[in-house]
Amino acid sequence: MTGVPAEATNPIIRWEYLVDEWDQIQTALVQHIELTLLAVALGLVVAAGLATVALRKRWTAGPITALSAFLYTIPSVALFAMLVPYTGVSRTTAVIPLVGYTLLVLITSILIGFRSVPPAVREAAEGMGLSPARRALTVELPLAVPYIVTGIRVAMVTTVGLVTVAAIVGQGGLGRLILDGLRRTFWTPMMVGASLSILLALTFDLVIWAIGRALTPWARAAHQSGKHGARAARAGRTRP
Amino acid sequence: MTGVGWLAQAGVRMDIGLFEWLFDAGTWTGADGILSSLADTVRLCVAVVVVATLLAVPLAAALAHVGKGELAAPWFVNVGRAIPTFAVAGLLVPISLRWGYGFEPWPIFIALTLLAVPPIFLTTYTAVKGVDPVVVDAARGMGFSDRHVLLNVELALGLTVILTGVRVAAVQVVATEPIRAFLGGNGLGRYVRDGLGQNNDSLVLGGAILVAALALLTGLAFTALERLVMPRGVRRLGRGRDRRSGEDHEPDASARRAAQAVDPVGSLRTADSGLQ
Numbered sequence: 001m002t003g004v005p006a007e008a009t010n011p012i013i014r015w016e017y018l019v020d021e022w023d024q025i026q027t028a029l030v031q032h033i034e035l036t037l038l039a040v041a042l043g044l045v046v047a048a049g050l051a052t053v054a055l056r057k058r059w060t061a062g063p064i065t066a067l068s069a070f071l072y073t074i075p076s077v078a079l080f081a082m083l084v085p086y087t088g089v090s091r092t093t094a095v096i097p098l099v100g101y102t103l104l105v106l107i108t109s110i111l112i113g114f115r116s117v118p119p120a121v122r123e124a125a126e127g128m129g130l131s132p133a134r135r136a137l138t139v140e141l142p143l144a145v146p147y148i149v150t151g152i153r154v155a156m157v158t159t160v161g162l163v164t165v166a167a168i169v170g171q172g173g174l175g176r177l178i179l180d181g182l183r184r185t186f187w188t189p190m191m192v193g194a195s196l197s198i199l200l201a202l203t204f205d206l207v208i209w210a211i212g213r214a215l216t217p218w219a220r221a222a223h224q225s226g227k228h229g230a231r232a233a234r235a236g237r238t239r240p
Numbered sequence: 241m242t243g244v245g246w247l248a249q250a251g252v253r254m255d256i257g258l259f260e261w262l263f264d265a266g267t268w269t270g271a272d273g274i275l276s277s278l279a280d281t282v283r284l285c286v287a288v289v290v291v292a293t294l295l296a297v298p299l300a301a302a303l304a305h306v307g308k309g310e311l312a313a314p315w316f317v318n319v320g321r322a323i324p325t326f327a328v329a330g331l332l333v334p335i336s337l338r339w340g341y342g343f344e345p346w347p348i349f350i351a352l353t354l355l356a357v358p359p360i361f362l363t364t365y366t367a368v369k370g371v372d373p374v375v376v377d378a379a380r381g382m383g384f385s386d387r388h389v390l391l392n393v394e395l396a397l398g399l400t401v402i403l404t405g406v407r408v409a410a411v412q413v414v415a416t417e418p419i420r421a422f423l424g425g426n427g428l429g430r431y432v433r434d435g436l437g438q439n440n441d442s443l444v445l446g447g448a449i450l451v452a453a454l455a456l457l458t459g460l461a462f463t464a465l466e467r468l469v470m471p472r473g474v475r476r477l478g479r480g481r482d483r484r485s486g487e488d489h490e491p492d493a494s495a496r497r498a499a500q501a502v503d504p505v506g507s508l509r510t511a512d513s514g515l516q
Contacts, residue, residue: 074415076416178327178330
């Protein structure tokens with residue numbers, strides 16, 4: 001192939017590129033983060049809706065899960081590609097499959113979270129006269145948080161990886177750097193794109209884990225009870 | 241160098257219809273045909289799953305047998321999930337070229353293997369760990385050697401759970417393999433790539449349908465395998481003890497939970513039945 005540098009003289013990293021193309025790298029990183037957050041946020045909204053239906057009307061749980069499981073099995077390359085004839089090379093083409101892929105994990109974690117609430121707790125809340133909606137939000141949801149947070153972590157990390165694949169339909173943030181580098185046999189953008197997306201996945205995982213930890217102080221301070229339990233537990237965490 | 245694969249595009253008319261393309265005999269045969277691309281994909285996926293199984297099962301079984309790696313198993317799976325396969329394969333391409341191995345197949349092979357190992361590792365580890373200690377003690381009391389206990393008791397009883405891990409890994413591998421077409425290789429993903437490159441929607445859709453069909457078939461094939469072959473095997477291996485104790489030789493709840501951790505659908509099925 002003409003224009004392809006001889007491999008021996010083609011450096012894996014050209015440091016000048018990092019300086020010269022900093023704007024491009026930054027844009028790709030920001031787009032990657034935006035796409036990931038957008039997809040997971042939309043996925044969470046859809047999953048919350050579907051999970052609510054599944055919890056209210058028991059018979060819908062099977063079909064809803066089966067459908068999201070079916071979506072999850074479709075290869076990413078195929079799903080992105082299938083939409084191109086309809087939505088073109090646009091952000092929509094990237095976001096629809098990304099949202100679809102988050103559903104299985106999110107719906108499952110919400111359902112398992114709510115179903116893990118001990119019946120005694122539910123009955124106690126009922127006995128205290130809480131309405132079903134209030135009971136779900138103030139009693140069951142907090143207890144389901146650890147499961148849901150785990151679901152969000154998995155969804156986030158998976159989405160970071162899938163966004164790179166969205167580069168094949170012209171989106172994809174850091175994935176575009178990988179693809180462009182490959183096309184031009186210019187390894188620097190490729191190395192930058194690949195390592196940043198791995199780092200991004202690990203960072204998201206850590207951040208969501210930390211948020212989940214902060215949201216459920218009682219999980220680490222189960223012995224503390226009473227009105228100030230949560231606050232005391234939060235204060236206790238700062239001690240060595 | 242076979243590299244720069246995406247420049248080699250299948251010669252297809254621009255105005256061809258989806259079904260016209262899919263049902264044309266010429267589409268299926270020849271060096272660029274669907275059959276040869278399918279064989280390419282299947283070969284790679286089988287190799288990946290076999291290698292991942294050979295890596296993960298002995299390691300996980302040995303660790304679980306001696307009771308080490310309590311913390312390693314979940315860590316392993318989390319890190320495995322965090323690895324974006326496309327990025328890892330991309331990272332490996334320059335290295336592979338530098339060492340003279342070309343675009344293919346090592347980068348995608350390694351990246352897919354990294355994807356496949358965690359679910360198999362986790363299910364094997366917890367399946368072996370989850371075998372009832374009473375059963376292990378009984379086997380030892382009967383004079384089973386360490387190796388015997390591991391092979392004929394712990395692994396035999398955990399087989400169904402391990403196979404769940406292999407299924408999850410295989411489906412993920414088949415579903416991810418098409419990115420190979422965008423990394424300088426071919427395989428079944430090539431039609432999507434060529435179609436995108438040529439602005440040919442029929443080719444894109446046709447390729448996407450083929451890729452999706454293969455992933456679905458893989459899942460179905462493994463489910464059938466789990467239902468048909470494995471229970472018979474486990475039953476045969478556990479028959480002697482079954483008659484006497486009448487006990488259920490399914491790996492215990494913790495192993496099942498592990499299988500569910502890598503298989504969200506399965507976990508929901510169990511969550512359902514648990515409440516009904």
